[in-house]
Amino acid sequence: MTKPTRRAVFLDRDKTIIEDPGYINDPEMVHLLRGAGEAVRMLKQAGYLVVIVTNQSGVARGMVSEERLAEIHDRLLAELGACGAAVDKIYYCPYHPEGIIEPFVRESDLRKPAPGMLLLAAKELGIDLHDSWLVGDSARDIEAGQRAGCRTIRLTHGGETGDDEPQADITVNDILAAAELIVRIPSLREQKNSADGQS
Secondary structure, eight states: OOOOOBOEEEEOSBTTTBOOOSSOOSGGGOOBOTTHHHHHHHHHHTTOEEEEEEEOTTTTTTSSOHHHHHHHHHHHHHHHHTTTOOOSEEEEEOOOTTOOSTTSOSOOTTSTTSOHHHHHHHHHHTBOGGGOEEEESSHHHHHHHHHHTOEEEEEOTTOOOOTTSOOOSEEESSHHHHHHHHHHSOOHHHHHHHHHHHO
16 A cells, blocks of 8 residues: 655634634635735645645534535635635534534534544545644644644634643644744655755
8 A cells, every 4th residue: 555645734724714703604704814825825835735624513503504614615715716825625524413403413533623534634635644734723623633643733813722732733823824834844754854865
């Protein structure tokens, strides 16, 4: 079996790429955070796949349909496209055990902090998880990234994280700062090649 060789940056959606006014159920509610378009463009130019992984329990709760969610994500992609940025794929988890819409009322290993969406993306897109990053604003994002084997960056937006929460490898203020760090830090493959060249 061929070893996965592609590297990716997994991005949470709300409060990572776009504003979070609550459950988004209308494409008109999609507004990029400052620097998000530039950050995604920078990551793509550096050779990373960019994959969004987002919990969307609003589907299970009856707050947004999958059809409307697709429209919301189309709007997100259009907003990024207007900045010259592109996302390779969006994965979302519509399930929640406290939902009201069947068949979405259940636990799921896709729901962060479980790593299911990252593992699925790795399988479908040929991603080397150990040479990839997860960027998000919550403890569940960081835990999902760690459980998948990724390096992790938590966005604080000027706040603080709790000492009892999963601690990310790096903590920064926003997505643009995260992207600037990622493109400067050598990949694990680059580090290995450098070490081999010095041996």
